[in-house]
Amino acid sequence: MIKPALVMACLIPTIASAASFDCDKAHSPLEKAVCADPALSTLDSSIATSYNAAMQRLSSDGQTILRDGQRQWLHFVRDLCFVPQDASSVEFCLTQHYTDRLKDLSTAAVTIGPYLFSRSDYFSASTHDKAGRPYEIHTGAPRIDAPLSPTIALWNSAMAKQTMHADGSDCGPGHGDEYSGAEVTYASANAISVRTTNEEYCHGTPHGHGGSAGLTYMIEPHLHALEASDLFNMDTAWKDFLTGRSYEAIEKKADGAQVERKLVERAATDIRDWTLTQDGLLITIDPYAVLAYAFGTTEVIIPWRDLKPFLAPNSPIPAQT
Template sequence: MDVTRHCTAALLGVALLPTLAVGAGFDCERASTPVEHSICADAELDALDARLAELYRAARERLVPAEREALRQTQRSWLAARNRCGPHRDCLRAQYLQRIEALAPPRARLTHSGPHYQLEASYPVFAGAPETINRAVRAFVQEQVDAFLASTEELLADPEPPLGPAWSFALEGEAGHRTDTLQVIAFEGYAYYGGAHGMPLFAPLLLDLSEARALDPAELFRADSDWLARLARLSRAALAGRDLLGADADWVNQGTAPVAENYQLLLPGPDGLTVIFPPYAVAAYAAGAQRVLIPYAEIDDLLARPLRAP
């Protein structure tokens, strides 16, 4: 067990009353309360605490500042209820499961199977949001699914289709960074059409909250800016120090060239803009996808809208 693990209370970002929990997380070697000892000594409770910490962090990132205080207050109340369990494992476990269920965002699932293939997609549902927002998310997912189904129909129509193991498509979306006007949903997954291996999928959804529509990556930038050239330069500089398993300069330069098709996978986040280069874009499949984080300070002058959370 990692004795420097920070428990859920650390995510509150404030010093809570001693009767609730330590404010900055605790070193399990220095655990002093029955609750702390119980969590540190139990593998399942430790895992539940880590899962709750992840969900709490994600929930905060989905909210604008005005909504975060309400979340923090509900977390304070939960911590008080959890600590009233004392060292009783069943009580602690029940409290964690209840809070995890409360913080886990609702999701929708889409499944389908056909001749020699199966697919599954899941995506977040935004409770309380206008229906136009959820409709836009569903439409985006359906677009990805329809593309897979069209490919399978084309392959199956071939007199000698590339069969072998069943083909598959899996896509999962997670709500991430949010500003007053933008909700980022990171869709990732895997598609297999036969052969030695499938391909990882990356499909960021940049959802304009005011118009309930998916943004083209170019819409993040001013129309009169040379944003492609800037991203190309910064991406090449970031990739220069990496082990790309033998990829030569021509490969990297082609994959990072300042053309729109190389910069379709953009993920705004709290610390900057992540550019995703899928396998084969700048290196061999074995090197995996390459992600480059570009701090906003490097591109603020190019942006058409603020991407930092307010």
């Protein structure tokens, strides 16, 4: 009999007391489902390992935030996966959300640049549509656990406001399935850049909608959202350069479809489409911005060495460039 370290053990504050779950004593539907499937048992054990490793690195506040998110996630999978359905559907649902949670926990305590980042999550599947199907809601935001300062506290607050609070549903009365998350793509003493993703699916519609955006804050000399002048010398042809590179990528992807250069310029020079990375400037152009939805998202990354002639003297880019 497989004896995984069931995820509930993660909620015990003292990490050393998180013992393996005895499947011979499984009694709840969740426990029985995990014990009945070797793949789920492995995922469950991996989640417990990742969670405990993160807890060991985090501050007391970071541990509390991570623990609260884990508790919400447990209620989330119970409410979502154990609505009336057959055993195979339960297994599929659990596998999907256990896999997603394991990915979340990979960023629960990670060092990027000079900072230790953790994460804050909110989960809910407690409300239902008219057919009794739960609405899935998951919002997640990165936070800096250490080192803390008044400026970093302001950054944490800004990230929470940006990614943890929905702007309202576009699904009419009630709401749909909602996901909001953010990935840290670059961090230095001068700037932190994240790529945010927001998606919503209105029940009964052919497909969901949403997209990605960049969110970069300058940390020094004072906290503020990135402006074009922080990155580029305004007296150079940086707009034409970004537009040209983006146009080339979109035209190649369009496979003969008409591409309007003005739309490309609007997207390529929009700071909300920019994300700083170690390798270069990532421009993310969502469906409908230039091409039809079927073409999907277009990503254009321009190396810092190619942007060097256009950069401002104190651009917040990697030092080796």
